[in-house]
Each structure stands twice: as structure tokens, then as C-alpha cells.
């Protein structure tokens with residue numbers, strides 16, 4: 182049996198005819214940037230997260246940049262973020278000219294270890310970026326408490342966590358801003374690149390909306406500096422069509438995770454992901470851990486099962502950040518986990534037989550291995 186890591190074709194099929202007719206309409210009207218589908222998507226995406234403002238942008242990376250830019254973060258400032266995340270979390274800081282400061286993982290949730298944040302705060306620290314890694318909310322209450330006590334902005338990188346909740350409240354309502362990605366492989370994927378920034382603060386929403394549109398509200402009037410981070414209409418039309426399925430797809434991801442737990446329950450050599458008591462996990466990724474990671478990944482590959490590593494190199498070991506002076510051993514939890522993590526296929530279209538086959542193959546690996 183061949184099991185891909187993602188099945189974007191099956192996912193696209195759901196909305197293909199609807200999006201094709203919208204594309205035709207967009208071409209006929211020739212309004213290619215922004216437009217009514219982008220506006221509709223912004224409104225509905227905000228409502229689903231119970232958030233006041235959503236600004237559609239060109240990517241999650243643009244969203245991370247805009248979030249910190251709109252808060253006035255710049256050269257000489259430090260921004261605290263988890264060492265285990267996709268590199269684009271750090272680009273938010275570096276694109277503003279600020280310096281990223283890394284913090285180790287919590288051993289259970291893989292998210293930022295809240296107990297290690299205060300040691301990383303200096304007089305230059307301006308913000309903490311909480312990443313809801315793999316689709317599970319970071320522990321937002323203590324993060325907010327630390328941010329408040331030190332006068333720091335708390336910002337969410339929710340690129341992997343559409344519709345995830347923390348104590349029943351959707352992500353996107355904890356930080357002063359939150360950014361989302363609609364890269365095709367994310368839980369909500371556009372027919373191309375896309376992103377969004379959300380906030381409950383009207384003044385910040387206005388700033389972000391202006392910055393992403395050349396620092397302008399009124400054509401050819403530019404009171405502030407900006408960029409072109411707008412969303413294209415066809416992208417918005419694909420997202421607006423897919424959004425109608427996001428709740429069902431999220432439930433499907435959670436039920437696939439439950440099936441993995443059932444079928445993988447009796448394999449002592451692997452550690453399953455933990456659902457933290459405060460979190461509704463939306464399983465962008467289903468990450469297990471084993472000391473035999475590389476051998477298991479090879480074995481699965483030979484049996485036709487794709488897998489991934491998120492992420493194979495923590496940020497402090499990335500060449501681009503060599504100048505920051507971190508060393509091997511600075512983040513012992515992340516470093517140990519990096520050698521053991523393995524992401525198994527998870528998506529709404531994944532079938533129970535496929536999950537059973539993956540589990541059976543993993544079990545066979547450990548039986549043969551002795």
C-alpha cells in the first residue's frame with residue numbers, strides 16, 4: 182500500500198468546480214487583487230475564531246512580519262520564540278531588524294517551555310512569539326502573565342493551528358495579534374500562497390491593513406511605510422470555498438489521531454503525542470517519538486509509507502543564525518527530541534485501513550528489529 186504524506190489532490194477535488202466557476206467570474210470582472218471573495222473570507226475566518234478583525238495577506242511569513250512591524254518592533258529589539266518551529270517564525274523578527282532569542286521545548290507538548298522564558302528576557306526584549314506547534318495551543322495563560330509582568334507583547338504564530346482552542350477559546354484571541362498560513366499543506370490550504378493576521382485591537386488592525394497595502398488607506402496617500410503583502414482574489418476565492426469544510430476537516434484530523442492512538446497503543450518503543458488538558462489539538466501533524474527514528478523512517482519508506490521530521494534542525498543550529506553564538510547543548514530538550522521525532526501521515530482523506538496498515542508496519546518493524 183502506498184500512503185503519501187499529504188493528499189492535496191483529493192482535498193482540492195472537494196471544491197474544484199466551485200473554485201473554477203469563481204475563477205471564471207474573477208477573470209470576467211478582472212478584479213484580481215483583494216475583492217469580494219477575499220472580504221468574505223476575512224469576515225468568515227474571523228467569525229469562526231470569534232476574533233474581531235482578520236486581514237488577509239500573501240503568506241504566513243508576511244503575517245509574521247506584519248504582526249511585529251505593526252507593533253513597532255525594530256533594530257536593537259529582541260523577540261523571544263521557541264527553538265523548535267518552522268524558520269518563518271524567526272523571519273518575523275529578522276525582517277523587522279530585530280534579533281530572535283530562542284527558548285527550549287516543553288518536554289511533553291513540544292511547545293515553548295514557559296518555565297525557561299524569564300531567563301531569556303533582557304532589557305531589549307519586546308515580544309514573545311507563541312507558536313501553536315503541530316496544531317496544539319501553547320500554554321497561553323502563563324505566557325500572558327509573563328508578558329504582562331515584563332511589559333512585553335505576546336504574539337501568536339497560529340500557522341499550524343486553525344480552529345485550535347485553549348481552554349475552549351479559539352487561538353487568535355490571546356496574543357495582541359495572531360498570524361495564520363494557508364500554504365497548500367496547512368490545515369486550510371489555498372490554491373497558492375496565502376496568510377492572515379487577526380487581532381481584537383481596531384487600531385492595530387488598521388495599521389496592519391495599511392502596511393500590507395503600501396502604508397496606504399487612500400490610493401497614492403502614504404502616511405506610513407509599507408509593503409505589498411496583499412492577497413490575490415483567486416487565492417481568496419479558493420480559501421472562501423474551502424472554509425466551508427474547515428470544521429469537518431478539523432474533526433476528521435482529530436478522529437484520525439484517535440485512530441492512531443487506538444492502533445499504536447501497544448507499542449512501548451514509541452511515544453505518542455500528548456494532548457494537553459487545556460488544548461483542543463487540531464493535528465496539523467501527528468508526531469511520534471522513538472529512539473529508532475531513522476531506521477523506522479527507512480523501513481516505512483520501503484513499505485510505501487511517507488513520513489516527515491518537523492523539524493530536523495532546531496533554529497539555533499541553522500547556519501543563518503550562527504552569528505547568534507548558540508552552541509550544541511544550549512537547548513537539551515529540543516536537541517534530544519529532534520533526534521527522535523517522526524511525523525506520520527495525517528489528513529482528512531486518510532482512511533482507517535491506511536492508519537491500520539501504518540500501525541501494523543510500525544509494529545512489524547519493532548518485532549523484526551529485535
Ligand SMILES: *Cc1c(COP(=O)(O)O)cnc(C)c1O
Pocket residue numbers: 240241242243245266267269270312338340341361362363364375376
Ligand atoms: C508554515 C508556517 C509559517 C509560514 O507560513 P507561509 O504561509 O508558508 O509563509 C510560519 N510559521 C509556522 C509555524 C509555519 O508552520
